[in-house]
Amino acid sequence: MSLIIKGGRVIDPVGGLDRVCDLEIDKGRIVRTGRGLSGERVLEASGLWVLPGLIDMHVHLREPGYEYKETIESGSRAAAAGGFTAVACMANTDPVNDNGSVTDFILSQARRRAAVRIYPVGALTKKLKGEQLAEIAEMKVRGVVALSDDGATPMNAEVMRRGLEYASTFGLPVIAHCDDQNLSRKGVMHEGAVSMRLGLPGIPDAAEACIVGREILLAELTGAALHIAHVSSRRSVALIRGAKERGVAVTAEVTPHHLTLNDAALAEYDTNLKVSPPLRTEADRRALVEGLIDGTLDAVASDHAPHNIAEKEVEFENAAFGMIGLETSLPLLLRLVHAGTLTPSQLVQVMAVAPARILGLPGGTLGKGVDADVSLVDPDRVFSVDPQTLLSRSRNTPFGGWELKGKAVCTLLRGKKAYEDREWKSRQKVSS
Ligand code: DOR
Numbered sequence: 336m337s338l339i340i341k342g343g344r345v346i347d348p349v350g351g352l353d354r355v356c357d358l359e360i361d362k363g364r365i366v367r368t369g370r371g372l373s374g375e376r377v378l379e380a381s382g383l384w385v386l387p388g389l390i391d392m393h394v395h396l397r398e399p400g401y402e403y404k405e406t407i408e409s410g411s412r413a414a415a416a417g418g419f420t421a422v423a424c425m426a427n428t429d430p431v432n433d434n435g436s437v438t439d440f441i442l443s444q445a446r447r448r449a450a451v452r453i454y455p456v457g458a459l460t461k462k463l464k465g466e467q468l469a470e471i472a473e474m475k476v477r478g479v480v481a482l483s484d485d486g487a488t489p490m491n492a493e494v495m496r497r498g499l500e501y502a503s504t505f506g507l508p509v510i511a512h513c514d515d516q517n518l519s520r521k522g523v524m525h526e527g528a529v530s531m532r533l534g535l536p537g538i539p540d541a542a543e544a545c546i547v548g549r550e551i552l553l554a555e556l557t558g559a560a561l562h563i564a565h566v567s568s569r570r571s572v573a574l575i576r577g578a579k580e581r582g583v584a585v586t587a588e589v590t591p592h593h594l595t596l597n598d599a600a601l602a603e604y605d606t607n608l609k610v611s612p613p614l615r616t617e618a619d620r621r622a623l624v625e626g627l628i629d630g631t632l633d634a635v636a637s638d639h640a641p642h643n644i645a646e647k648e649v650e651f652e653n654a655a656f657g658m659i660g661l662e663t664s665l666p667l668l669l670r671l672v673h674a675g676t677l678t679p680s681q682l683v684q685v686m687a688v689a690p691a692r693i694l695g696l697p698g699g700t701l702g703k704g705v706d707a708d709v710s711l712v713d714p715d716r717v718f719s720v721d722p723q724t725l726l727s728r729s730r731n732t733p734f735g736g737w738e739l740k741g742k743a744v745c746t747l748l749r750g751k752k753a754y755e756d757r758e759w760k761s762r763q764k765v766s767s
Contacts, residue, residue, distance in 0.1 A: 336375045337361040343380030347387060348680045348688055349700035358385055360707040363749035367703060380711055386683050387701050388420025388708030390690035393564060393636035399440060400429025405641040405728045408448035413661040413727040415754035418743030420708035421452035421698055427486040433458035435473035442478055450753045454480045459498045465489030468498055475505045480694045483510035485564055488546055490516055499559035508560040513546035523652050525598040525613040540568035543612050547571045551578040554585055562693055563587040565638050567612035569622030576631045586693050588636040589623050591660060591667035606647045606654035607733035634689040637664045641729030659727045663720060663734050669741035707750035714741040
């Protein structure tokens with residue numbers, strides 16, 4: 336039965352399209368775009384943006400091992416509610432995803448329970464210890480799309496070199512969490528004037544930049560595809576910009592929280608603001624926005640990191656690092672669009688096109704014949720973030736009570752509804 340998404344602003348940078356028209360879907364695939372299309376079912380989309388399904392290339396779904404924080408099912412529902420049709424999930428589960436049987440488990444749970452596509456990221460080293468390489472070949476066969484010790488950095492550069500070499504023989508990118516643990520060891524926030532005032536131990540920006548520099552040099556040495564996760568500082572942006580100018584195969588991502596907040600926000604000791612890497616200065620935040628606009632930073636990824644109350648409602652120093660992000664990513668990025676800093680097409684580029692390209696995934700376009708993974712977004716819908724109503728199993732967001740403008744109202748996976756906003760649904764007339 337064909338479905339017409341009628342009268343929305345269809346934005347598909349890959350196809351060079353940004354205009355108000357209809358989109359036809361049949362048998363789970365995109366058939367065509369055009370005006371005056373008719374079909375058996377119609378979704379009225381006037382006033383909405385019709386986008387390729389968003390892709391979050393960096394989330395923590397916590398299963399197996401930490402199901403009290405999140406599961407593949409709950410995390411994927413949160414993803415669909417955030418407008419995402421695919422996520423790549425990190426390996427710091429228990430057991431760690433460092434061998435084929437854990438990869439198999441994640442994919443079988445995904446097949447049975449997930450609302451969106453789940454792409455596992457395998458560990459680079461066994462148990463994320465930074466010592467011996469993980470079972471990369473068997474994980475690749477089972478379906479990992481990248482390798483990463485996210486949450487930790489292999490401190491031994493030789494291990495990283497071998498990891499990059501080995502990954503490149505399998506055509507897998509390495510996602511680097513850049514943190515020199517000897518520099519950051521006891522730190523809980525950015526090291527600077529604010530940490531001094533608050534009396535909290537700091538993490539210097541050099542802890543990130545030292546490793547960004549190291550990984551770039553190792554990528555140059557090995558020719559491997561390197562992706563820098565959650566860039567937080569202007570020094571790192573400058574290093575990545577320089578590497579790209581030299582033609583190094585490096586890509587990078589930035590989180591909505593690093594684009595939105597700076598370390599001054601920590602004045603009230605809200606542990607939901609404790610993240611790794613930490614929120615840095617306003618100058619760093621601006622450099623990240625600039626880096627996103629000029630393409631130094633290719634993609635936006637949430638680093639969705641669920642933790643439960645017991646891990647967050649403690650002294651700042653003892654709280655876990657991380658915040659959830661799947662359901663606030665798009666609205667936070669839309670702030671940049673509403674401010675005129677980013678165009679809607681650039682938003683699609685960084686939230687769908689680039690993640691698909693970097694990880695070699697299908698999607699990121701509304702081209703004829705591709706699977707109909709589509710995100711319908713109401714750019715003008717004003718809402719207040721209520722942590723209690725989020726679909727994630729955890730509530731650790733610092734954005735509770737924030738009034739945001741714009742959200743996903745309907746997410747289609749292969750042409751079927753994976754999420755529908757209640758208010759939008761009640762207004763929707765489905766004709767047949
Ligand atoms: O804040 C973070 N939390 N950063 C990471 O890289 C890991 C994540 C987690 O797993 O909780």
